[in-house]
Amino acid sequence: MKNNTIIELDNVNFNYGHTAVLEDISLKVENGEFWALIGPNGSGKSTLINIILGLLKPDSGTVKLFGVELDSFKHRELIGYVSQKSNSFNSGFPATVLEVVRSGLTRKRGLFKRFSKNEELKAIEALKIVGMDHFSGRNIGELSGGQQQRVFIARALAGEPELLVMDEPTVGIDQQNVSSFYSMLNDLNRDHGIAILLVTHEIDLVTDLATHVACLNRTIHFHGIQSDYKRMNDEKISKWYGHPVRRVHQHELGAEE
Numbered sequence: 054m055k056n057n058t059i060i061e062l063d064n065v066n067f068n069y070g071h072t073a074v075l076e077d078i079s080l081k082v083e084n085g086e087f088w089a090l091i092g093p094n095g096s097g098k099s100t101l102i103n104i105i106l107g108l109l110k111p112d113s114g115t116v117k118l119f120g121v122e123l124d125s126f127k128h129r130e131l132i133g134y135v136s137q138k139s140n141s142f143n144s145g146f147p148a149t150v151l152e153v154v155r156s157g158l159t160r161k162r163g164l165f166k167r168f169s170k171n172e173e174l175k176a177i178e179a180l181k182i183v184g185m186d187h188f189s190g191r192n193i194g195e196l197s198g199g200q201q202q203r204v205f206i207a208r209a210l211a212g213e214p215e216l217l218v219m220d221e222p223t224v225g226i227d228q229q230n231v232s233s234f235y236s237m238l239n240d241l242n243r244d245h246g247i248a249i250l251l252v253t254h255e256i257d258l259v260t261d262l263a264t265h266v267a268c269l270n271r272t273i274h275f276h277g278i279q280s281d282y283k284r285m286n287d288e289k290i291s292k293w294y295g296h297p298v299r300r301v302h303q304h305e306l307g308a309e310e
């Protein structure tokens with residue numbers, strides 16, 4: 054299903070009771086783009102994701118996915134979702150890495166049928182993409198948070214999505230592994246052409262990866278290409294964030310451009 058515009062929000066409003074949480078949100082995500090959605094705590098990021106996933110209905114405005122109005126959209130398999138709470142299995146959880154990834158395929162096979170060889174290969178392929186194929190026989194609960202999160206990306210990839218939506222997938226992952234996690238997302242986007250919508254608090258690191266940035270605090274304060282976001286001064290960002298923000302630039306970290 055090829056459609057250049059993957060997500061199209063037009064004047065979307067959403068309230069919890071009498072509290073306005075999202076106001077006048079308009080945003081377009083095109084095929085192959087990598088969007089970082091940033092904003093302070095409580096700014097409406099998860100609410101917006103839930104609207105895109107069809108879990109919440111906007112009070113007004115329109116949402117189209119792959120060119121189709123949300124109410125009529127049937128191809129949920131085109132969207133893979135990874136939440137911040139995926140990586141919290143305890144060590145005794147009785148499922149192997151391969152089983153977790155294969156469970157991403159069940160929608161297509163129907164219950165109680167055996168997995169075909171082809172599906173098994175798809176699951177292994179997805180694990181290879183996230184660099185976790187050598188863990189396929191291990192119990193999911195024995196892996197670190199970062200490794201579990203890669204497995205959940207593989208699970209989403211096994212369904213062959215065209216868009217990957219992630220809500221703070223690096224929560225609980227240590228800093229060293231966060232960088233390699235983001236570089237894996239970069240490969241997914243560039244080499245496999247998968248569009249990404251990533252909710253994150255990592256306003257420095259991720260904006261070197263994302264092609265586009267949307268800044269949300271109840272309404273969208275900025276949306277556009279990464280270089281324009283980088284050019285904006287920190288005072289402007291602090292203003293809509295509601296508290297002082299200072300971005301650390303790569304050259305300050307001594308990293309090569």
Ligand SMILES: Nc1ncnc2c1ncn2[C@@H]1O[C@H](COP(=O)(O)OP(=O)(O)OP(=O)(O)O)[C@@H](O)[C@H]1O
Nearest residue numbers: 069070072074092093094095096097098099100101
């Ligand atoms: N089920 C709910 N009922 C009422 N209010 C809610 C509900 N869920 C969220 N809210 C409120 O809506 C606002 C937006 O919440 P949301 O979780 O979308 O923000 P967020 O940007 O994802 O926050 P965070 O970065 O802290 O995860 C907050 O003020 C929150 O308290």
